[in-house]
Amino acid sequence: MKKTLGATDTFFPVPAALVAGGTMAEHNVITVAWIGIVSSSPPTVGISLRKTRHSLGIIRQCGEFTVNIPPARLFAEVDYCGLVSGRDVDKFEAAGLTPTESSVVAAPIIDECPYNMECRVTGEHEIGEWVLLLGEIVETHADAEVVGADSRIDIAKLNPLVYCAAIREYWELGRKLGDGFNAGRSIHQ
């Protein structure tokens, strides 16, 4: 039996990514759960920010940002970066995060995050009180110890943080179940 819950933005599982904008000299970081790939070709990520967010102005001005996937152990730091505004505090410093030079964009990547994407803004769309920014992914980085010989990321070693939005819960991954583009072949006739 189904229960009807109304029109809500409850959604899961999602990343709780740290999005950084600005430059190595002056930067800000914000936690973004409204994030996802919007095109594979060209590889493009979409992030949605409330119009009132301090980071929106910084990202619009520079036209660049980075997406940083935190490890599960940093859940309190990630939560902190969503709680306070960069107008009031240097969140990198307060949360013990290290801005590190990117390869292509001016915005820093975050050293403590084992997977990082450099993005250039290619478009934006207003949706009610939110702005969806589209960012072409121009480079990615991962900590050497989570990258296999074939450049494949070891998810178990990386242990990414998972968020269940609106329900407001941080989780870590448990068990790998199967491989994509493979597990379904048992059903495929």
Add this chain to the structure above:
Amino acid sequence: MKKTLGATDTFFPVPAALVAGGTMAEHNVITVAWIGIVSSSPPTVGISLRKTRHSLGIIRQCGEFTVNIPPARLFAEVDYCGLVSGRDVDKFEAAGLTPTESSVVAAPIIDECPYNMECRVTGEHEIGEWVLLLGEIVETHADAEVVGADSRIDIAKLNPLVYCAAIREYWELGRKLGDGFNAGRSIHQ
């Protein structure tokens, strides 16, 4: 030390959601990992489909779709719905999925998925070879046994499937780490 991996759409953790279009009489289902909330007000989900996808025409024609979050145990069925085309086969039937009447939209929800969102298309944007469809969330449903007395979803009971895209791995959740809008208060001065 960071390794540089190039411009890739590798991204994780993401949902592997089943998106259904059409009507109770004629419907199709497709697995979508390029999905996320793009606005909380009005609550709006974005799904990206390759332009060649059969489901894109169906959803554009009806202007409605549903998003269905599968339980982890259905990972093979979810993978199957991404492997084959609705042009060739009735994926609902082949995967043992039950189309169930929605409250607001014509597209069915999927009974075997414990969380379901009904959506009305409010916009679309072409991004290279992909189309981002925006859908306002007009109703949501969850299995009664995963909904608490306060209408809060019990994530442990629901056990949602998690996907790591490009790496192509299905995972289930492990342990809850903390609460959002709370865990970061230990850092907040």
